[in-house]
Amino acid sequence: MDSWNFGNLTYLVLLGAVLVFWLFVQNRAGLGKKLQHLAGWGLIFIGVIAAVGLWDDIRREVMPGRAAAVSSGRIEVPRASDGHYYLTMLVNDAPVDFMIDTGASGVVLRAQDARHAGIDTAGLAYSGRANTANGTVRTAPVKIDRISLGPVEDRNLRGWVNEGEMDKSLLGMSYLERWGKIEISGGDLVLQR
Structure with a gap:
């Protein structure tokens, strides 16, 4: 003080x-x-x-954060009250909630999100392994036909389906490195093409 x-x-x-x-x-x-x-x-x-x-905390809980500001080639993602960044994106035209994770090497879908996006999880070969904070989990490689947020769309993205329990799907580096510039500005995560 x-x-x-x-x-x-x-x-x-x-x-x-x-x-x-x-x-x-x-x-x-x-x-x-x-x-x-x-x-x-x-x-x-x-x-x-x-x-x-406590107004900022109350506002974030009652009104679950402002949506990402999306314009042609630019996305501004507000920081959530827990310090992470979240986006809801369309995966094969199905909405999927993601946590942005620069520590993840790729796009990792929860099994239920993959099924929601039209991926047959029963026929996947869980041959991969991923080391997480909760230990090692099995993963299956998948091809994501389309992932989009507003006017920004990417096609033919490689991803993984995680066999373990996850709170949210992860938006990792294989997606993030498609952007020309990634920065934190005023608490917001800004992605620019």
Whole structure:
């Protein structure tokens, strides 16, 4: 806390103390009732302060983040409250939620997302292995015919279907390196062609 904020806080505490003192002096007869009212207003005040202080977090949870700003050749992805970047993209015309992961070498689909995108997961050969934070999992190579976000579309992308449990599919480097420029600007992830 810098000196300016400390000075403002001191002023507000002194002002509050003067108001409380005046309230007690003016209303000595009905002190019990006034204490109940004061406690109620105090709780309302604390609730308002908490809401103001946590507004960004509340806004992100209630209104699940603003969508990625997409224009021709440029995508701006806002940072989520957990610090990650998420996109919903069309994979073979089916919406799939992705977490952008620069640590993943390719596009890794959850089995349910792959089925939703029209990929037959029962006929896949899970011959590959991937090392994850949760250990080693089996993967199957697949060809993604089309992946798109707004006007930006890529075709014939190699990907993998993960046999293990994942919260979201991963949008890794085999997709990200198709972009000419990747940067973090103002908390947003910006992809440009």
